[in-house]
Amino acid sequence: MTIDPDAKKWLVSFLGANVKFDEPMSRHTSLRVGGPADVYVTPETREDLFRIIRGCREKGLRYAIIGGGTNLLVKDNGIRGIAILLKKCFNQIVQTGARGDDVIVTAMAGSSLARVCRFATEHGLGGMDFALGIPGTVGGAIMMNAGTAYGSMQNVLDSVNILLPTGQTGKIEKQYLKFDYRKLDIAQGCRYIAGNIPDDRGQPVILDGQFCLHPSDPGKLKREAEEILQTRKGNQPTNAPNAGCFFKNPDLSAISDQWSVTLENGQHLTRLTGVSAGRLIDLAGLRGKRIGGAEVSAKHANFIINRDNASAADILSLAELIRETVLKIFNINLETEVKIIGE
Ligand SMILES: Cc1cc2nc3c(=O)[nH]c(=O)nc-3n(C[C@H](O)[C@H](O)[C@H](O)COP(=O)(O)OP(=O)(O)OC[C@H]3O[C@@H](n4cnc5c(N)ncnc54)[C@H](O)[C@@H]3O)c2cc1C
Incomplete structure (x- = not known):
């Protein structure tokens, strides 16, 4: 797909310097590989993001949502269509409610997971320790059901707000979020918001996630965080670009007892x-x-x-x-x- 001059003009008209053409994706992925995206945008407001998504549908343009790029391998010829990065504006983290003794924290999709962990520790909130040291953004972590041996996003995520390719928005509650190992299927939740959305009409965008965390001792949380981060550093390569674990751990339940x-x-x-x-x-x-x-x-x-x-x-x-x-x-x-x- 090539982006025609009218579509380029349209993007520049409201995004100004926040749109680039033929931008190498190697600059935006932790593996430091990847050819150019036809268009690369970093919307600064919610309105701009909504305008891009609606415009893509009207003009038949493809788009891909990029978080921190820490779990992405972009091929050498790059991305046809528009690469959308949310880090510039979708980065607020606030306490938005309580449920019994628990606290609900809303983190916008472009916030780094590290900042959410820091926020939780500083506010004496437990539950995020599994995510310590995982790079990338909240949106990417939700879509990947990111985690470690200590747990994953599905243990703390209560709901997400999403923007559909149609321009509709809505909240998906936990019971409609289908988590699997390093995977979240939000199709059921999307249908719940908007009826049957065909899969090939664009990617739903996670706008933010609500996390249910429990009060804990800040000193203890801080000590545990230091220990976990130290252990991670010792086990993982830190001297060369990478994207974390390349393969999923296999499901061994189907392997016969006779295996040798x-x-x-x-x-x-x-x-x-x-x-x-x-x-x-x-x-x-x-x-x-x-x-x-x-x-x-x-x-x-x-x-x-x-x-x-x-x-x-x-x-x-x-x-x-x-x-x-x-x-x-x-x-x-x-x-x-x-x-x-x-x-
Ligand atoms: C050194 C290192 C260590 C790592 N350790 C771990 C680990 O311990 N556990 C673990 O689970 N992972 C780990 N990872 C992998 C990676 O950090 C996680 O998967 C992370 O959650 C990806 O987030 P991201 O923002 O970088 O997503 P990206 O890589 O940018 O995107 C991942 C997927 O999410 C989609 N996406 C991103 N944002 C949104 C959004 N707002 N709306 C809709 N879709 C979106 C993208 O389209 C893509 O399909 C590691 C990576 C590195 C480099």
């Missing part, structure tokens, strides 16, 4: 309970494996790092090699956790 594998080094495995994607990649002998500028991290085998000016193609080739090798050795098909977009 003998590795090249003679090691015999008969049980896979609790085995993570990183452990499988490690056992497959892929730690440190490199294609072009992309490398399997030596520190954490489920991290693909951009060691040396990698292209998206380098990263995708390495990811495919990992997937094929793990499938061949363990008969387990790893699924990517990182979202792959663009052309």
